[in-house]
Amino acid sequence: MTGIPVEHLLIFSALMFFIGMYGFLTRKNLVTMLIGIELMLNAVNINLVVIDRFVYPKQTDGLFFAMFVIAVAAAEAAVAIAIFINLYRNIRSVDVEKVNEMKY
Amino acid sequence: MEANTVIWIFILPLGAFILNGLIGKHLPGRTPGWIAVTAMGAATVITWIEVYRFVRLDEPAFYQHHFFTWLNITARITIKAGVLTDPLSLMMMAVVTTVSLLVFLYSIDYMKGEQGYARFFAFLSLFSFSMLGLVAAPNLIQLYMCWELVGLSSYLLIGFYYQKPEAVAAAKKAFIVTRFADFGFLTGILLLSGITGTIQIEELNHFSGIPDFFSQQATFLGLSSITWAMALIFIGGAGKSAMFPLHIWLPDAMEGPTPVSALIHAATMVVAGVFLVARLFPLYQAFAPQALDFIALIGAFSLLFAAIIACAQTDIKRILAFSTMSQIGYMMLALGAGGYAASLFHLFTHAFFKALLFLGAGAIIHVVHTQHIEQMGGLRKVMPVTHVLFLIACLAIAGIPPFAGFFSKDEILIAVYAHSKVYFAVALTGAALTAFYMFRLYFKVFWHQSKEVHAHPAPVLMMVPMIVLAVASVITGFTGFNLFYPLAGHHDFTVPFTSVIVALTGITTAGVLYLKKREKPEQRPLLYRVVQNKFYIDEVYLFVTKNIIFRSIAFPIAWFDRHVVDGFMNALARVTQSFSQKIKFLQSGQVQQYAWVFMAGAAALIFMLMFIVR
Amino acid sequence: MSSAGTYLFYFFAALVLASSIAAVTSRRILRAAVYLLFALAGTAAFYFMVDYFFLAAVQLLVYAGGIVVLIIFSILLTSDIHEKMEKPAPLKVVASLALVLTSFGLIAFVISNFDFMPSGDAPTKLSMREVGKTLLSYSEGGYVLPFEVISIVLLAALAGAIVIAKRNPPAT
Numbered sequence: 046m047t048g049i050p051v052e053h054l055l056i057f058s059a060l061m062f063f064i065g066m067y068g069f070l071t072r073k074n075l076v077t078m079l080i081g082i083e084l085m086l087n088a089v090n091i092n093l094v095v096i097d098r099f100v101y102p103k104q105t106d107g108l109f110f111a112m113f114v115i116a117v118a119a120a121e122a123a124v125a126i127a128i129f130i131n132l133y134r135n136i137r138s139v140d141v142e143k144v145n146e147m148k149y
Numbered sequence: 150m151e152a153n154t155v156i157w158i159f160i161l162p163l164g165a166f167i168l169n170g171l172i173g174k175h176l177p178g179r180t181p182g183w184i185a186v187t188a189m190g191a192a193t194v195i196t197w198i199e200v201y202r203f204v205r206l207d208e209p210a211f212y213q214h215h216f217f218t219w220l221n222i223t224a225r226i227t228i229k230a231g232v233l234t235d236p237l238s239l240m241m242m243a244v245v246t247t248v249s250l251l252v253f254l255y256s257i258d259y260m261k262g263e264q265g266y267a268r269f270f271a272f273l274s275l276f277s278f279s280m281l282g283l284v285a286a287p288n289l290i291q292l293y294m295c296w297e298l299v300g301l302s303s304y305l306l307i308g309f310y311y312q313k314p315e316a317v318a319a320a321k322k323a324f325i326v327t328r329f330a331d332f333g334f335l336t337g338i339l340l341l342s343g344i345t346g347t348i349q350i351e352e353l354n355h356f357s358g359i360p361d362f363f364s365q366q367a368t369f370l371g372l373s374s375i376t377w378a379m380a381l382i383f384i385g386g387a388g389k390s391a392m393f394p395l396h397i398w399l400p401d402a403m404e405g406p407t408p409v410s411a412l413i414h415a416a417t418m419v420v421a422g423v424f425l426v427a428r429l430f431p432l433y434q435a436f437a438p439q440a441l442d443f444i445a446l447i448g449a450f451s452l453l454f455a456a457i458i459a460c461a462q463t464d465i466k467r468i469l470a471f472s473t474m475s476q477i478g479y480m481m482l483a484l485g486a487g488g489y490a491a492s493l494f495h496l497f498t499h500a501f502f503k504a505l506l507f508l509g510a511g512a513i514i515h516v517v518h519t520q521h522i523e524q525m526g527g528l529r530k531v532m533p534v535t536h537v538l539f540l541i542a543c544l545a546i547a548g549i550p551p552f553a554g555f556f557s558k559d560e561i562l563i564a565v566y567a568h569s570k571v572y573f574a575v576a577l578t579g580a581a582l583t584a585f586y587m588f589r590l591y592f593k594v595f596w597h598q599s600k601e602v603h604a605h606p607a608p609v610l611m612m613v614p615m616i617v618l619a620v621a622s623v624i625t626g627f628t629g630f631n632l633f634y635p636l637a638g639h640h641d642f643t644v645p646f647t648s649v650i651v652a653l654t655g656i657t658t659a660g661v662l663y664l665k666k667r668e669k670p671e672q673r674p675l676l677y678r679v680v681q682n683k684f685y686i687d688e689v690y691l692f693v694t695k696n697i698i699f700r701s702i703a704f705p706i707a708w709f710d711r712h713v714v715d716g717f718m719n720a721l722a723r724v725t726q727s728f729s730q731k732i733k734f735l736q737s738g739q740v741q742q743y744a745w746v747f748m749a750g751a752a753a754l755i756f757m758l759m760f761i762v763r
Numbered sequence: 764m765s766s767a768g769t770y771l772f773y774f775f776a777a778l779v780l781a782s783s784i785a786a787v788t789s790r791r792i793l794r795a796a797v798y799l800l801f802a803l804a805g806t807a808a809f810y811f812m813v814d815y816f817f818l819a820a821v822q823l824l825v826y827a828g829g830i831v832v833l834i835i836f837s838i839l840l841t842s843d844i845h846e847k848m849e850k851p852a853p854l855k856v857v858a859s860l861a862l863v864l865t866s867f868g869l870i871a872f873v874i875s876n877f878d879f880m881p882s883g884d885a886p887t888k889l890s891m892r893e894v895g896k897t898l899l900s901y902s903e904g905g906y907v908l909p910f911e912v913i914s915i916v917l918l919a920a921l922a923g924a925i926v927i928a929k930r931n932p933p934a935t
Contacts, residue, residue, distance in 0.1 A: 124923055
């Protein structure tokens, strides 16, 4: 494990982040966009842990940061899904392109 | 004089105003009227107690007290609200409170059942408060404030029947015309206080500060700046007192309820201009004799002018309005001629008999439901008491002894005679005309053949004030005024004799012409028509405002405003609008587009931080 | 650590990335959710490898067990799982790919050019007990404040989610 260069780990997490971003940008269904967001959050967690574990192994803050991120992600997912359900009830759809009430 | 007693003179009417204004609508029946009358009655009693103390010489002739400081501007100029009592303001307060009380009492029944009964009494109370504040003002700023307040209450009361377009127009006219004059007043105050460094009337009248100024000898158009200041102040007074050429609002102001005309447009507010000049009379006399000449000229002209117009009017209230203007002309003339006490004496007596005339007119209108004197006649049988009271008032204003008007007008005539023979001739002619038009009115209304008028006796509450005023119209010639000013007795009977002869001539002429109803000639002489149309002064104003101010000044400015100023703004708006139309597709409402831009921005930021800024 | 661990990491990394890609491209929505589950589980495996057992457990419990289940529920409630989702518009794909690849290039360049200097300390072994103590510690390095804040956030989110998802009362 220690033999892996930090760069590889970071590239890995960056890849995951941008895959999530791609999903967020292209998917039409709000739930699948949420999946993209979860991937991005997860990538951030990996990043935190990597820096913690491979650059400053004495500190353990990355662990706690990651845990808080997970907690926030859970809260955010719960609220997001509540919104989806409400939206679905109102317009019978969770298509992001149909949700354009903020249009000019 | 106790400050905490005197303050009630002002607080009570103000309280009645607030009470009636806020909750009057919900009070039953005539309660608002009784509230106002009670407050005013108490204020009147307090005033007369103060007068009594003053007469008994328990008190110094001059007293000044400040209730509170309103503004601190400089060490010398601080604006305080307070009260200044000297014979002049005491007399004015006595007149204002007494006439107010009687008119309030009269209005209780006169206004019964009117829409806005409580509003009426609220405004009346406001007026009395402001007028008292005006006459008791110890400095020019308080005077000016109350001056505007009486103008406001006058506006509100003229426009009392605000559903009537004529009333609204009259209210506006009164307000705007007096505003113009008040502008002169304000300028005069500022100029005067700039010259002397004080706004305290007491200091002004003792000339503090002025001698320093006089060493500078600043002049403008050949007149010293203090003369200009005093003339400007007089213009304010001329506006309020309906002096030519600012008189045009007064006849129209008769659109208001008759008690209002009696109180505001006959007895108290319109004489504010006289009061103002009297207030600063020492200054006028010492430093602005040219201004006094000007006042005399305006007064003389107005008195004759209004008297002539009054001879040809057919509306009972308008005749009285022009008569008021004419009488105020007498007062102004007397002031200009140096007859200070004579002027105030006439103010004092005039307040009573003119109020009586208006209240009588109100009683007549109440019965016959018209203001047109051609449609009246024979009322002496229908309403005998009113007839007698009205006759007393007519005799008083015509200057027949022993009624009050004779004495006061006599004083004026003597003062004017000493000043200038020309003005004396004018005043004498005015006296003849006064007698003539008053008795023209009297004969037309009370004589001729009887009309079918079913009279209901006027309510007691309306009769009592009229009777009190009639008594006052008789006795104030002998007593009352000398409480405040000692009048020099005179032993030359030429002037009074002449004036009585002249007045009797006027009455006789009126009797010959109008005692018998005559067929009216259809074709009136040109002069008569000119007079009836008030010398077309209103038309001149209309011409000036319409053709000169509106068409050649206001229209180009309006055009400039509409096309250049607004055009610039509109162009700006149009550019903004078209630009936003072009870019509004950016606000697509598509979250993913926003996210794309956001993330691209973040990437660009990273790029900049890594490679450009470093 | 052994090279076997290294290979294991690359294996899991490949698995995670592959399932991530599948999660954002699959046109069957339920499958996308399952691929997400794989990606998250793979991440948990990575945490195990770096000895963060507690974090790995949390990852599995909260992410895999909680959020993914939540997502699947919402899919079942709002979407037809038999239907294939339509392909994203080509313009969108191109624009997103361009942005994503550019940004990734930028980040990768930054990462590869940055000189990481590992401190070389021995990794701290964290027992579960110490994690708990640190979370509730209010001395230096303690996390009691964020802990409390996050609990309030969770409470608020809970209440908010209920309010939002609740059926609207009929308009009166």
